[in-house]
Amino acid sequence: MIEKVKFELTEKDIPHTWLNAAADIGGIAPILDAKTGLEVSREALGGTMPAALVEQELSLEPEFEIPDEVRQLYAQWRTTPLYRARRLEKALNTPARIYYKFEGTAPTGSFKPNTAIPQAYFHKKDGKTGLIAETGAGQWGSAIALAGALFDLTAKVFMVKVSFQQKPFRRTLMETYGATCVASPSTETEAGRLTLAEFPEHPGSLGVAKSEALQFAKAHPEFGYTRGSALNHVCAHQSVIGQEAIKQMALADDYPDVVVGAAGGGSNLAGLAFPFLRQQKQGGQRVRLVAVEPASCPTLTRGRIAYDYADSMGLTPLFRMHTLGHKFVPAPVHAGGLRAHNIAPLISRAVEDGLMEATSVRQNECFEAGVLFARSEGILPAPESTHAIRGAITEAVRCREEGKSEAILLGLSGHGDFDLVAYEKYFSGVLPNDALSDEDLDRGLASIPALTLA
């Protein structure tokens, strides 16, 4: 007889609805037009968003039905496994029971296709023949490339030039799925051309790539613009993670005392944690929700709650959320998915209301945790995911010190197969390990628009 390490569901258990956390925490503050300071209209949002997604974005309904066509494509990899980390528990000598929900079995190796697939579906339903996205190291871009292939839509991805040149693997993955990948800044858009005119050797940034993608979508209305994180509908799509985890914890005859996730744009954390918050609101057991972010990009722990842009160029409307200032430039840590000046308004609201805790960790202690995890559990975690592992280890060590046998659930958002350069640098001892300096924090916060002071 062997001890159970995986708690397995079947295709029948793929959720039928997405949960909308806005219903649980009383919604978010209105989204404002930066020019007028007035609430953004449905029509304005609809300029770059299919009507169905606009509805989801603004809705206070508790759930949205998942179309069968989307569930059918989810079945290409869902449900994802939930593991009991028995070997990690032994390595830590902790009385805690540690579980992890692993999203790395998705075709592109992370949780991103959970929302890329439905966004492609709704854009196609709206008559679009193409998808457009910006991407940094390529997680979101490859999810959109996959979605394009599965829905027979042309996918075009503006990829930050330095990643395009130095990390060609995800670019080739996108091309294998049939997508076109463009190094940004490019000459294809005004934003790109202006940037290049000013600074021909510009290495690119997510802000510039996002501006290019938005301008391209505007000029090519047959392309639907897609969003990888932060917005309400994106968080809702990711709720498939937490819904499955609840069923799997029941198979384990257990329930988490703590749920720990990495916090970047916030959608992976939201997807894992908010379904547990709903359980609690409906009379279920109390569960602590813990967001773990990089000390170099401490949006929740040192940012300000304010209205700010979601992009660095100020093209989006204003959202009320934790922000380090939209001009904040995070250090180039390898957890590229966590380098965001802002976070999902839903996560921000949960932290503000005391429904979720936040903590920050240094880069090297995350990789240290990632290596321990690989040697214990066999799975190489993505740098983003090592933040959740580090947070869970901290909880497990506390349990040992306090002699408590708690259940800890962590979100393993993706595998690290494409991140081995980062691990190599960690072993070589050359990874920067700094927290954000007060000066850089103040410089970032100074870019929050004045509206926030009103």
Place this chain on the structure above:
Amino acid sequence: MIEKVKFELTEKDIPHTWLNAAADIGGIAPILDAKTGLEVSREALGGTMPAALVEQELSLEPEFEIPDEVRQLYAQWRTTPLYRARRLEKALNTPARIYYKFEGTAPTGSFKPNTAIPQAYFHKKDGKTGLIAETGAGQWGSAIALAGALFDLTAKVFMVKVSFQQKPFRRTLMETYGATCVASPSTETEAGRLTLAEFPEHPGSLGVAKSEALQFAKAHPEFGYTRGSALNHVCAHQSVIGQEAIKQMALADDYPDVVVGAAGGGSNLAGLAFPFLRQQKQGGQRVRLVAVEPASCPTLTRGRIAYDYADSMGLTPLFRMHTLGHKFVPAPVHAGGLRAHNIAPLISRAVEDGLMEATSVRQNECFEAGVLFARSEGILPAPESTHAIRGAITEAVRCREEGKSEAILLGLSGHGDFDLVAYEKYFSGVLPNDALSDEDLDRGLASIPALTLA
């Protein structure tokens, strides 16, 4: 309602025994000592092999019990999924039902840990504190590194120098698991030192790396030497693949008319196909077994059945098998795992006896098939696996032309996340596409030792 695309088992379905195909095909010819021409003794084999594996190697018993400790570690990723390739079927417009068994969900991305784990287990039971392996691009080395981490054994891997330098990712993966990776030829062994003395810039080869590993194991008896393919016990360990597939085909209410696998050393193909052969021998439905090999390394389709060494330096005993000659140097195709001059004696025997068919394919048609597969099914296949896909597509097209609705099962032996350089070269049109020339074939065959003529 959605159509089923995955046929899912649980940990309870992890096989309890390994099937020994030697029992089904009447064993293989005796293994001979190259110096004496006499059958190799159990004691001689035991010099580098744990006693339990020697027994498995020579046994005609139909099955071997899988120790609970091995099943427990299998549970870190097994059972693996079996898919119905509905989207690929549509793309091919075929009446065939195509299924694939996917081994890429293993921690190192391929089927190799299926045997690395038990080999580590038996070496540890024999008192070894370390594992030793040679590796080309790194699939076997990373499986042994994983096994070392899971059994708390020191793992040391001699990696072909050109891969060590040009493909550092799998090396870093091995190091993340705690293994030591040495570029071969190295100065650590006599074989390495002699090679470097003769040719200081030697880029390394599997033959040299294998010699180094064997010499290192001899000089350090605390290290157990491990084998990635070809031998009977390795083929037996891989039978977990086919045993699961049989249960999963039953869940699909179907049974394969054809089973297709890529043929390199032969263990992945053996693991998938031979359990179906046993079903047939026990009165089950007739099933065609098809081996697909690279046209540049056509061991089964153009090689000779003869006694030959399993390594290029002539350090191993002699095995009767299909061989291109142990001095044959295959072209540097990207399906590195299929670049073997020889094949598992069990596979060779099955082909000789007409129990299995063999066919060869060109490199570019394999990548073409891999890209179609990625765009249809979402999964990026390893270059080795694209051979099985190509073979399955050929069968599916035949079904379309003949108007037959057959069931085709293909072995998807691993994912291609570490092989994107190869895909990039395919898209750039620079991949060599040659079949083996008659001259190179003759040159290889000339290295088959004279014993074969006796």
